[in-house]
Amino acid sequence: MTAELNIQDYIAVQQLYADYGLTLDRGDFDHWPDFFTDDCRYLVQPRDNHDRGLPLATIMLTSKGMLLDRVYGIKETLFHDPYYQRHVIGAPVIREREADTWRCEASYAVFRTKRDQLSTVFNVGRSLDTLQRTADGWRFASRLCVYDSEMVPNSIIYPV
Amino acid sequence: MTARQRICYALLMNAPTPSLNWEAGDTSRIPFAVYTDATLHAKEMQRFFYENHWCYVGLEAEVPNPGDFKRTKIGERSVVLVRDHDQTLHVVENVCAHRGMQFCRERHGHIKEFVCPYHQWSYTLKGDLQGVPMRRGVRQDGKVNGGMPADFALADHSLNKLRVACRGGVVFATFDHDMPSLEDYMGPTILGYFDRVFNGRQLTLLGYNRQRIPGNWKLMQENIKDPYHPGLLHTWFVTFGLWRADNKAELRMDAHGRHAAMISTRGNAGKAGEVAQVSSFKQSMTLHDASFLDIVPEPWWGGPTAVMTTLFPSLVIQQQVNSVSTRHIQPDGHDAFDFIWTHFGFADDTPEMTERRLRQSNLFGPAGFVSADDGEVIEFSQQGFEQKPRHRALVEMGGRDTAETDHMVSEACIRAMYAYWRQVMERP
Numbered sequence: 001m002t003a004e005l006n007i008q009d010y011i012a013v014q015q016l017y018a019d020y021g022l023t024l025d026r027g028d029f030d031h032w033p034d035f036f037t038d039d040c041r042y043l044v045q046p047r048d049n050h051d052r053g054l055p056l057a058t059i060m061l062t063s064k065g066m067l068l069d070r071v072y073g074i075k076e077t078l079f080h081d082p083y084y085q086r087h088v089i090g091a092p093v094i095r096e097r098e099a100d101t102w103r104c105e106a107s108y109a110v111f112r113t114k115r116d117q118l119s120t121v122f123n124v125g126r127s128l129d130t131l132q133r134t135a136d137g138w139r140f141a142s143r144l145c146v147y148d149s150e151m152v153p154n155s156i157i158y159p160v
Numbered sequence: 161m162t163a164r165q166r167i168c169y170a171l172l173m174n175a176p177t178p179s180l181n182w183e184a185g186d187t188s189r190i191p192f193a194v195y196t197d198a199t200l201h202a203k204e205m206q207r208f209f210y211e212n213h214w215c216y217v218g219l220e221a222e223v224p225n226p227g228d229f230k231r232t233k234i235g236e237r238s239v240v241l242v243r244d245h246d247q248t249l250h251v252v253e254n255v256c257a258h259r260g261m262q263f264c265r266e267r268h269g270h271i272k273e274f275v276c277p278y279h280q281w282s283y284t285l286k287g288d289l290q291g292v293p294m295r296r297g298v299r300q301d302g303k304v305n306g307g308m309p310a311d312f313a314l315a316d317h318s319l320n321k322l323r324v325a326c327r328g329g330v331v332f333a334t335f336d337h338d339m340p341s342l343e344d345y346m347g348p349t350i351l352g353y354f355d356r357v358f359n360g361r362q363l364t365l366l367g368y369n370r371q372r373i374p375g376n377w378k379l380m381q382e383n384i385k386d387p388y389h390p391g392l393l394h395t396w397f398v399t400f401g402l403w404r405a406d407n408k409a410e411l412r413m414d415a416h417g418r419h420a421a422m423i424s425t426r427g428n429a430g431k432a433g434e435v436a437q438v439s440s441f442k443q444s445m446t447l448h449d450a451s452f453l454d455i456v457p458e459p460w461w462g463g464p465t466a467v468m469t470t471l472f473p474s475l476v477i478q479q480q481v482n483s484v485s486t487r488h489i490q491p492d493g494h495d496a497f498d499f500i501w502t503h504f505g506f507a508d509d510t511p512e513m514t515e516r517r518l519r520q521s522n523l524f525g526p527a528g529f530v531s532a533d534d535g536e537v538i539e540f541s542q543q544g545f546e547q548k549p550r551h552r553a554l555v556e557m558g559g560r561d562t563a564e565t566d567h568m569v570s571e572a573c574i575r576a577m578y579a580y581w582r583q584v585m586e587r588p
Binding site: 061073076152156 | 267268365366368370394396445447498514522526527529533535536
């Protein structure tokens with residue numbers, strides 16, 4: 001840790017996490033890539049692979065362009081049952097902190113509600129994130145969602 | 161499946177199955193009851209998974225060292241693949257010979273011997289019983305209390321040992337010790353496509369995806385025997401030029417019609433939109449980041465850019481450009497199965513090729529651009545079957561026969577699979 005923690009930065013990062021979840025839960029996928037830097041990484045990986053050092057991820061995107069392509073897939077090409085999702089994101093812990101780069105870790109739970117069905121626990125895990133201060137505020141330079149819910153209930157369509 | 165359901169299925173194993181109405185006489189109309197009837201399901205488990213068929217258990221690369229094990233399933237039965245101290249591979253049923261406990265709880269790991277925690281019965285990695293605590297009783301006040309009867313012999317109580325076959329780094333097992341070799345089981349045509357991927361090179365394990373699909377297990381076999389759907393359901397494939405109905409293609413099968421290979425080669429003849437007939441098709445759409453489709457042809461492909469092989473009943477072997485995986489079908493009742501993807505590469509892959517295989521895996525698996533929708537349609541097909549169990553599906557694309565073809569506009573491999581299914585299931 002370097003300089004004194006600026007509480008304004010901590011609030012901004014908290015807001016980023018909260019806004020991220022709410023944006024996805026509104027189904028506003030067009031704005032999902034806005035939370036990331038241009039050369040970002042976004043991975044959704046089963047815990048088993050992560051713990052064993054196996055590199056395969058269920059979703060592995062290595063640029064903002066790939067996030068935009070995923071959004072196109074969600075909206076235009078992937079046939080799927082429509083569903084709502086609801087994120088509950090725990091307070092991020094700051095693991096490492098430099099002036100403009102923070103490494104954070106947070107637990108998350110995503111609930112899924114399909115039309116005419118009861119809400120179910122869909123995907124739970126933690127995110128290992130690198131946050132970058134940019135001219136437009138804090139952004140994810142890297143977001144790795146390591147999920148405990150290794151037996152996926154059929155499919156994962158929307159981002160977590 | 162709940163414990164109660166398991167008991168019901170056990171009872172159903174010998175129950176009379178319903179007579180099925182094959183409306184057309186042949187297999188071009190498939191009664192929905194094959195997907196919805198629990199007695200048929202119990203009989204399928206016995207006749208396809210527990211006798212006369214080789215089932216997939218894993219890759220040798222998953223258990224590289226002596227003592228390494230992997231817990232997996234054949235049908236609905238839990239088994240353990242293990243490498244013994246002498247390097248030989250063994251598969252045992254995960255049921256203790258004493259009181260029947262599923263003793264192996266971790267999904268993978270490293271052990272010296274099998275020990276059932278309940279009463280500490282221990283087994284060698286070959287499955288032989290080697291230790292029974294208090295076997296000769298416990299001495300107390302000059303007298304021996306308890307102990308196993310004098311005629312108790314360790315040799316009579318090994319774990320249930322399966323027959324094992326390995327080829328090209330892939331491990332299969334069977335409960336049936338009398339069946340033909342793995343090679344005869346595949347037949348020469350399918351063996352050729354198997355060897356194309358698994359030609360003796362060392363495999364490297366990239367990782368797993370797991371999904372539970374709430375549909376009958378046969379629907380996944382059918383999905384990979386059905387070249388009619390990819391260009392229609394998988395809009396992504398068509399949009400980005402990876403699949404076209406006018407691609408050079410073949411459907412090949414084994415002599416029984418149970419295994420199949422869909423072989424295709426990318427082409428660019430004609431306007432894609434004319435062939436696709438997909439309402440949302442956009443000719444002008446391009447990827448923001450082309451690295452999803454950074455395809456580098458590999459010499460071992462020998463021409464085709466994609467070969468999807470189904471080994472009945474338990475396995476799909478995927479080669480879609482640079483992405484290769486095994487997909488393991490593990491039924492769980494008549495209306496659900498677990499689908500386990502094992503992505504791999506080869507020991508001589510460059511770091512760039514490994515990265516490429518990983519990036520292309522975005523197309524596959526439970527979130528894949530061209531696989532997530534397969535799981536979805538299987539779920540909704542099952543819902544339709546359950547709603548109208550006396551109805552039937554129509555499988556007439558390309559005719560009503562079961563012959564191999566040199567094009568993709570055919571459901572012949574599904575018809576052939578059900579011709580085989582009927583032979584096995586309708587036998588007394």
